Amino acid sequence: MLGKIQKALSDNQVIKAWTIRHEITHGFQQYELKKSTESLREVTSELFTVDVLCDSENNEGKPGSGLGTVSLLPGADINSALEKAVLTAQLVHNEPYDFAEPTSIPDIELADYDYLEDPAGKIQGVLNTLKETTASFPHVRLTAAECFGQEKTTHLVSSKGIDATQKDTRVYLQWVYIGGSGDSEVETFAEVYRRRISDLDLKEEAALRAQYTSDLLEAQGPPSYTGPIYVQGPTLAVMVAGEMLAGSLIQTLSSATLKYSGETPWDIGKSIFREDVKGDDLQMWANRQLPYGIPSSSFDNEGIPAQRIALIQDNKLAAFIADQRFANYLKMQPSGDFGSIEIPGGSIPQSELQTGSYIEIAEYSWFNPSPVTGDFACEIRLGYIVEDGKRKPFKGGMLVGNLLDALADMRWSKETGFYGNYLGPKAALFNNLKVVG
Amino acid sequence: MEKKILPPEMSALRPDLGEAVSILEEKAPYGAVSLSSREYTRYLVDNNQERVMPGEPTAGVILTAFDGHTMREKGVGGFHRDELLKGAKEFVSGIHFEKNGKLDPGKERVEDFQTEMEHDPALVSTQDKLDYLREMNQRVKKIDSRIVNARVSFMEMREKTVFRNRAVDLAQDVQRVHMSIMVTAMGEKGVVMDWASKCGTAGLEVLSFSDDDLEKLVKNAIGLLDAGRIEPGEYTVVTAPGVSGVIAHESFGHGVETDMFVKERAKAAHYVGKRVGSDLVNIYDDPGYPGAFGSYFFDDEGLPSKATQIVKDGIFVRGITDFFSATKLGIERSPNGRRQDFTRKVYPRMTNTFFGSGAMPLDELIGQVDDGIYIPKVSSGMEDPKGWGIQVSGHFGFEIKNGVLTDKMYAPVGLTGYVPDVLESISAVSNDFDLSGGYCGKGTKETVPVTDGGPHLLMKVRLG
Numbered sequence: 001m002l003g004k005i006q007k008a009l010s011d012n013q014v015i016k017a018w019t020i021r022h023e024i025t026h027g028f029q030q031y032e033l034k035k036s037t038e039s040l041r042e043v044t045s046e047l048f049t050v051d052v053l054c055d056s057e058n059n060e061g062k063p064g065s066g067l068g069t070v071s072l073l074p075g076a077d078i079n080s081a082l083e084k085a086v087l088t089a090q091l092v093h094n095e096p097y098d099f100a101e102p103t104s105i106p107d108i109e110l111a112d113y114d115y116l117e118d119p120a121g122k123i124q125g126v127l128n129t130l131k132e133t134t135a136s137f138p139h140v141r142l143t144a145a146e147c148f149g150q151e152k153t154t155h156l157v158s159s160k161g162i163d164a165t166q167k168d169t170r171v172y173l174q175w176v177y178i179g180g181s182g183d184s185e186v187e188t189f190a191e192v193y194r195r196r197i198s199d200l201d202l203k204e205e206a207a208l209r210a211q212y213t214s215d216l217l218e219a220q221g222p223p224s225y226t227g228p229i230y231v232q233g234p235t236l237a238v239m240v241a242g243e244m245l246a247g248s249l250i251q252t253l254s255s256a257t258l259k260y261s262g263e264t265p266w267d268i269g270k271s272i273f274r275e276d277v278k279g280d281d282l283q284m285w286a287n288r289q290l291p292y293g294i295p296s297s298s299f300d301n302e303g304i305p306a307q308r309i310a311l312i313q314d315n316k317l318a319a320f321i322a323d324q325r326f327a328n329y330l331k332m333q334p335s336g337d338f339g340s341i342e343i344p345g346g347s348i349p350q351s352e353l354q355t356g357s358y359i360e361i362a363e364y365s366w367f368n369p370s371p372v373t374g375d376f377a378c379e380i381r382l383g384y385i386v387e388d389g390k391r392k393p394f395k396g397g398m399l400v401g402n403l404l405d406a407l408a409d410m411r412w413s414k415e416t417g418f419y420g421n422y423l424g425p426k427a428a429l430f431n432n433l434k435v436v437g
Numbered sequence: 438m439e440k441k442i443l444p445p446e447m448s449a450l451r452p453d454l455g456e457a458v459s460i461l462e463e464k465a466p467y468g469a470v471s472l473s474s475r476e477y478t479r480y481l482v483d484n485n486q487e488r489v490m491p492g493e494p495t496a497g498v499i500l501t502a503f504d505g506h507t508m509r510e511k512g513v514g515g516f517h518r519d520e521l522l523k524g525a526k527e528f529v530s531g532i533h534f535e536k537n538g539k540l541d542p543g544k545e546r547v548e549d550f551q552t553e554m555e556h557d558p559a560l561v562s563t564q565d566k567l568d569y570l571r572e573m574n575q576r577v578k579k580i581d582s583r584i585v586n587a588r589v590s591f592m593e594m595r596e597k598t599v600f601r602n603r604a605v606d607l608a609q610d611v612q613r614v615h616m617s618i619m620v621t622a623m624g625e626k627g628v629v630m631d632w633a634s635k636c637g638t639a640g641l642e643v644l645s646f647s648d649d650d651l652e653k654l655v656k657n658a659i660g661l662l663d664a665g666r667i668e669p670g671e672y673t674v675v676t677a678p679g680v681s682g683v684i685a686h687e688s689f690g691h692g693v694e695t696d697m698f699v700k701e702r703a704k705a706a707h708y709v710g711k712r713v714g715s716d717l718v719n720i721y722d723d724p725g726y727p728g729a730f731g732s733y734f735f736d737d738e739g740l741p742s743k744a745t746q747i748v749k750d751g752i753f754v755r756g757i758t759d760f761f762s763a764t765k766l767g768i769e770r771s772p773n774g775r776r777q778d779f780t781r782k783v784y785p786r787m788t789n790t791f792f793g794s795g796a797m798p799l800d801e802l803i804g805q806v807d808d809g810i811y812i813p814k815v816s817s818g819m820e821d822p823k824g825w826g827i828q829v830s831g832h833f834g835f836e837i838k839n840g841v842l843t844d845k846m847y848a849p850v851g852l853t854g855y856v857p858d859v860l861e862s863i864s865a866v867s868n869d870f871d872l873s874g875g876y877c878g879k880g881t882k883e884t885v886p887v888t889d890g891g892p893h894l895l896m897k898v899r900l901g
Contacts, residue, residue, distance in 0.1 A: 029782065033699060037507050038761065043780045045514030047493060066487075071494050073515050091564050092487045144700035174880055178701050178823075187702055187823035191880050216824075243881060261485045262585045263621045263628055274627070325486075365828045366819035370849060372621075372628040375666070377851025377901040379828035381821065396826060398853055398901040400669060436669035436901045 001074055005048060006157065008078050014086055016065075017053040017099040019158040019303060022046075027150035028120045032127055034143055042120075048072040049301075050082065053099055054089035066092035097328040102161040105305045108298045109291040110168035112196040115149055123147045126197055130175060133203050137177075137210035139217075140188075145175035162303040170294070171197050175206075179213040186216035188363075192234075193244045193420050195292040208233070212362055212382055215393040222397025222437035223385060228358040229399065229435075230386070232350070232427035237419035238367050239403070241341040244294055244421055249374050249403055250284070251338045254311055256322030260329050263372075271315045273408040279431060280346055280412050284312040286321055287423070288339030294420045295339045304336030315408075343424030346412030353413055353429040360384040360391075361399060374403035380435070397437045406430045442551045442610035443597055446516040447472050450498075451608070453518060454601035457500070457525040462603065464529040465502035465509075467540040469602040471737065472498055472516060473779040477594035480563075482570035484578060484586045489563060497779035500528050505537035508761050512779045540764065542604040543739060550609040550734035554640030558593040558614060561641060566591060573646065577618060580655040583662075585628070588619040591644070594886070600739040609734045613637070613886055615874060616644040620655055624662035629848075631658035631814075631832065636730040636874035636888075643728065657833065657846075664833055664848035669901035673809035673837075674852070675802065675893055679873035680831060682889025683818040686790050686877070687827050688856040689713070689720045689747050690889075691820035693756035694773070694785040694879075699765045703822045705753055713753045714860025719793030720748040722757050724772055730874030731788040731887040738774035738783055745771045751860070759785040777883050784879055792891030795866025799893055802865045804840040810900060811835045811842055812850055815873075825856040834900070851901045865895035 002022050009018045029041040049071045056066035068089030070081045115122045126147050134142040148171070155165045174191040188209045194200050231239060242248030253272070258264040266272055272282075288306040290296050299305050302324050310318045320332065327334035362382040369376035377400045384391040409432055412425035443451070454470045461468025474496040481488045497514040498521060511528045513520065558566075570589045577587035594613040601607075617634035633654045637643040676684065689705065697703035705713070725742035726732050735741050738760045746754055758766070759774035762785055775786040803811070812831040819828040831850035836843045872890035 027780070031782065033765075039508040039510065039782055041510045041512065041782055043512040045495070045497065045512075045780060047514075049493065068489065069491050071491060073494065073496055075515065088489045088563055091567055092489055094486050141701070143702065172882075176700055176702055183704075183707060185701070185704075185823065189702075189880075257486075261483065261621075262623065265623065265627050365821055365826060366817070368817050368819075368830060370816075372630055373626075375849050377669075377830070377849060379819070379821075379826055379851075379853045381824070381826065395824065396853070396855075398669065398851055398899075400666075400851070400901050434669075436899070 001048065002155070005050060005078055008082055009050070009052070009159065012082065012086065014054055015052045016055060017159045019051045019099060019156060021049040021301060022155040023152060025150055025152045027148060028123050029146070029148045030123050030127060032145040046074050050085060052082070052085045052089050054086060056090050056093050058093040063096065064093045065096045066090055066094065068092070095329060097325045099158060099160055100162065100303045100324045100334060103305055105164045105299050106289060108289055108296050108306050110166060110195060110296060110298070111151070112169045112171065115169055115171065115197055116151060119149050119151070122197060123149045126173060126200065126202065129202055130206060133206040134210070140177040140179050140210045140213045143176050143178050145173070148172040156299060156303050158303055164299050164303065166298040168297070169195055171195070171200065173200055177209055177213040180217045184217070186213060188213040188216065193294050195294060199292055199418065216382055216395060219382065219393040219395040222380060222383070222394050223435060224437040225359055225435040227432065229430040229433040230353060230358050230360040230427065231430065233417065234419050235361060235363060236428055237422035240343070240424065241422035247338070248341065249369055249371060250341065251321070252371050254317065254321050256320040256326040256330055256332070259320050260326050266317045268317050268319065270317060272312060272317055273315060273404055275405060275408055277315050278409040280410065282312050282315050282407060283344055285309060285342040286311045286335070286338050287342040288337055290340045290342065290423055293340040295337060297337065300336040302336065304334050306339070307335055309335050340421045340423060343412065345414045345416045346425050348411055348414055350413040350415050350427045353411060353427055354386070357387045358429065359435055360386060364399070369403045376401060376403060397435050400434045400436055406433060442549055443599065443608055444474065447474060447597060447599060450516045450518055450521060451599055453521055454599065457521050458602055460522060460525040461500065461502050461529055464532065465504055465534045466537040467503040467542065467602070469501040469600065469739070470498065471501070472599040474597045475594070475778050477592060479590055479592045480566050480570055481588065481590040482567065482574045483588040484574065487567065495778035495780060499779050500525055502529050502532070502534065503540060503760070504534040505540055505764055506535050510782065542602040545604045546741070547606045552610065552612040552638055554612060556641040558612065558641055573618060577620060577651050577655065580652060581659055583622050583659055584620055584655065585623045586621040591616045598737070600735065600737070602739060605739040607735050607739055611638060611733050612640065613730055614639060614641060614644060615730065618646065618651070618654060620658040622658050622662055626662065629658060629661035631661060634874070637728045638730060638732040639728045660846045661833060661848050664846040667810070667834065667847040667850055667900055670899065671897060672900045673806050673895070674898050674900065675806060675809065675811045675837065675895055677813040677893060678869070678871035678890045680812045680815045680829065681792050681891040681894045682790065682873060683815045683829050684827065684859065685720050685792050685891060686787060686889040687818040687820040687829065688860065689753070690722070690787045690790045692822035693747055694787070695756040695758045695762040695766060696785050697822050698756060699762050704825050705756065705822070708753045709755065711753060712751050713748060713857050714751040715863045716751045717795060717863050717866045718748050718751045718860050719746070720790070721746050721793060722773065722787055722790045724788035726789040729789040729872050729888045736772040736774040737776045740770055740772040740774065742772050757785050757787065759783050775885050777885060781883060784883060786879070786885050787877060787887050789872060789888045791872060791889065792866070792894065794868055794870045794892040796868050797865050799867045799869055802867050802893055802895055803837060803842060805865060805895065806837045807839055809837040810847070810850065811837050812852065816849065826853065827856050827859060828853050852898050853901070854898045859896060859898055862897040863894050867893035869893065
C-alpha cells in the first residue's frame with residue numbers, strides 16, 4: 001500500500017511536497033488485581049499518515065503554503081483520501097515554507113531487544129518481579145498493577161528523498177500499595193514509562209514506594225513554612241521536565257512557534273529568569289538523542305533527525321526549538337521535536353544538600369504550574385520535616401511559588417539519574433519556597 | 438431496523454458478529470464483540486498560522502471473553518470479515534475459562550442511535566469552518582491592542598460503535614464538537630492567557646459566542662497582567678458551575694469509580710450509606726444528559742445510558758461501574774464502562790458529573806459573603822480517592838466584599854482540602870446550572886470526553 005500511496009502522490013502535480021509515515025504497532029497489556037489477573041489484552045494496528053504541502057492563496061491573493069494531512073487504514077481508498085488532503089491544503093493559508101530536506105539520520109537506541117524476544121512473557125516477568133519484591137515489604141499490600149509493552153515500527157518516506165525506518169519500544173508500569181487497615185488505610189500510586197524494562201529500576205522504585213506508604217501511616221498535618229525545600233528522583237524530574245507525555249514550562253517557553261507569535265518573553269542571549277540568579281547557574285540541553293529516552297527518536301514526524309540542542313547556557317537562552325515551518329520563518333536550523341531535558345550534575349554531593357533543617361517534598365498530588373507563567377500552588381501528598389537528621393512525615397498543605405524563580409535560587413546534586421524524559425541531577429535544594437499548612 | 442449510521446465496512450461486518458459471539462461462548466461464559474471507529478479533526482486559526490489537523494483515527498474489532506474472574510480481549514485494527522470468525526476461534530482456543538453461569542448480558546435490545554444535530558459538521562465544508570474561525574479570530578483581536586495572539590480552535594470528533602453480545606445488538610453514531618478561544622497578552626510580568634470554550638454532543642449549532650462573551654474573555658486576560666497572588670489561608674468561597682463540577686469530579690467522581698473499590702483504593706467504599714457532606718450536597722453522573730459533551734446512548738459494554746445518583750442529601754449512595762467491577766462487587770451495573778478506543782481496556786469512568794441545583798438565586802448567595810473569593814474558572818484538578826485530599830487549580834479569582842463582587846483579581850488560586858470537610862462546609866447552593874466540557878484521564882492515560890458542572894456553591898476552603 002505504501003508504494004501505491006507514493007505513486008498517487010508523485011502523479012499529483014498540485015502537490016508541492018509530501019511525506020508518508022507508515023506505523024505498525026503491536027502491544028500486550030496485563031492487569032493484575034491482588035493475586036489474580038483482571039485482564040489480558042493483545043492489540044495490533046497499522047496506519048499510514050500522509051502530509052501534503054500545496055501552494056495556496058488567501059482572500060487577498062497573497063501566495064502562501066497550506067498543509068493537508070490524512071490518515072489511512074490498510075485497504076482505504078487512497079485517491080479519495082489524498083483528494084481530501086489536497087483540498088484541505090489548498091484552503092489553509094500560511095506564510096510560504098517547505099518540508100525538511102534529507103540529512104544524515106543518526107541511529108538512536110530506542111528498542112528493548114530483550115523485551116522483543118518474548119513480549120507477553122516479559123510483561124508477565126515484570127509483574128512477577130514486582131510481586132516478589134513486594135513480598136519483602138510486609139507492611140504494604142500490592143492491590144493492583146498494570147503493565148503494558150508496545151513495539152512500533154515507523155517507516156517515513158518523503159518527496160524530498162528521506163527514506164528512514166526506526167523501531168522503538170515502550171513499557172508502562174503502574175501499581176498501588178496499600179498500607180494500614182480500616183479507616184486509616186493509605187495508598188501510594190506509582191506510574192513509570194520507559195523504553196526498556198531494565199530502566200524501570202523496579203526493585204529500587206518498589207522499595208521507595210513501600211517506604212512512602214509506611215511513612216504515610218505516620219504522617220501528621222502540614223506545617224506552615226518558608227525556607228529550603230529538598231526534592232529528589234522522579235518528583236524532581238517532573239518539576240523540571242514535566243509529565244512524561246505533557247511537556248514542561250521550559251519546553252513551552254523555548255518554542256519557536258511561540259517566539260514567532262510573540263507569546264514567549266524569552267530571547268536568545270538573554271536570561272530566562274526575571275530576577276538575579278542566587279544559586280547554581282542553569283545549563284540545559286534539549287536532547288532527542290538520549291538513548292532510551294521516551295521522547296527520543298532517530299527522526300521525528302517531519303523527518304528531522306535527532307539532535308542534542310544546547311538550550312540554556314549560563315542561565316541564558318541559547319536556542320529556540322523549531323519545527324521545519326517555524327525554522328523557515330525565523331531563519332534558523334530546524335531542531336524538530338524537543339526530546340528529553342538534560343542537565344549536568346552540580347558540584348555538591350546529595351548528602352551535603354541534606355544537611356541542617358529543611359522540608360523534603362516526596363510526592364505532589366499533581367505538580368502543574370501555569371504553562372506560561374510558572375506560578376504553582378500544588379497539594380503535597382507526602383513530605384518530611386527534617387531537623388537534626390530526624391525525618392517527620394506529613395501530608396497535605398500546598399507548596400506555593402513560581403517555577404522559574406525557584407530554578408533561579410537552588411543547588412543541584414552532583415549525582416545524576418535518568419527518569420525517562422530527564423537526565424540530570426538526582427536531587428536539588430530550592431533555597432526559598434513556601435509551604436502553606 | 439438498522440439506520441444508515443455506520444460506514445460500509447462496519448455495516449458489512451455487523452451481520453457476522455452474532456456468530457462470533459457464539460464462537461466465543463463455546464468456551465467462555467460470556468462473549469462480546471465490539472466494532473469501534475473514532476475520528477477527530479482539529480481546526481486552528483490564530484494571528485500567525487492556520488492548521489487543519491486530523492488526529493490519528495482508531496478503528497478496529499474488539500473480541501471479549503469473560504469468566505467472571507479474568508477479562509480477556511483481543512483488539513485488531515481494521516474491519517476484516519475473513520479474520521473475524523477465524524480470529525474468534527483462535528482467540529479462545531487453549532484458554533481455560535472458569536465456569537460461571539451468572540454473567541448477565543443485559544436485557545435483549547436491538548437499536549441504533551444517532552446524535553441529533555441541526556448542523557452536522559460532516560455536511561459543512563472545510564472552507565466554511567476555516568472562514569468561521571478566521572472571523573472569530575478577527576472579532577477577538579480587535580477588542581484590545583494588548584492581545585498578542587487570539588488562538589481559535591474547533592474540534593469535531595465522530596465515534597461510531599457497534600456492540601454485540603448474546604442479548605444486545607446496538608449501534609451508535611455520536612458526534613462531539615468543541616470550540617475554544619485562547620487569548621494571550623504580554624505585560625511586564627510576562628505572558629498571561631485566558632480562554633473560553635463551548636462544546637457538546639451535538640452539531641455546530643452549540644458553538645456560537647456573543648460579543649459579550651468575547652469582551653469578557655479579553656477583559657479577564659488583560660486583568661491577569663496585574664493580578665496578585667492570594668494570601669494563603671482559609672476563605673469563604675463561591676465556586677462557579679465549572680469549578681463546582683471539578684470538585685464533584687475529583688471528590689465523588691474518580692473516588693467512586695468502582696475499579697477503585699476492588700483495588701482497595703477508595704475510601705468511599707467504606708462510606709456507602711454514610712454522610713459525606715452537608716444536606717445540600719447531591720451529586721450525579723448522567724451519560725444520557727441531552728447534548729452534553731460526555732454523553733452517549735450506551736456504554737462500551739452495551740448498557741443503555743441513565744443517570745446515577747452518587748450522593749443524595751449528603752449521604753453517599755453508590756459508585757459507578759463497569760461490568761468487571763460490578764461483577765466482582767456483586768452490585769447493579771451502571772452505564773459507565775468506557776474505553777479510550779479499541780486499543781484500550783474498559784474502566785468505570787465518569788461521563789457528565791455534577792452537583793444538583795438548589796433554590797437560592799445567585800445574587801442572594803453572593804450577598805451572604807462579607808469577605809470572600811469568587812472562583813469563576815478552573816484550569817485543572819486532581820483526585821486522591823484514598824486520602825480524600827482534593828486539589829483544584831482555579832485559573833483566577835475575584836474578591837467579594839460586603840456581598841458584592843469586585844474587580845480585584847488573584848491568579849492562580851489553588852483550592853485544597855479534605856473532601857468531607859469541603860462538602861460539609863457547603864452552606865448554600867444556587868438555582869442555576871451549567872456544564873463545562875473537557876477530557877479526563879485515569880492516571881496519565883485512558884482519555885475520554887467528559888463534562889463537570891452544577892450550580893454555584895458557597896463553601897469554606899483553603900486557598901493558596
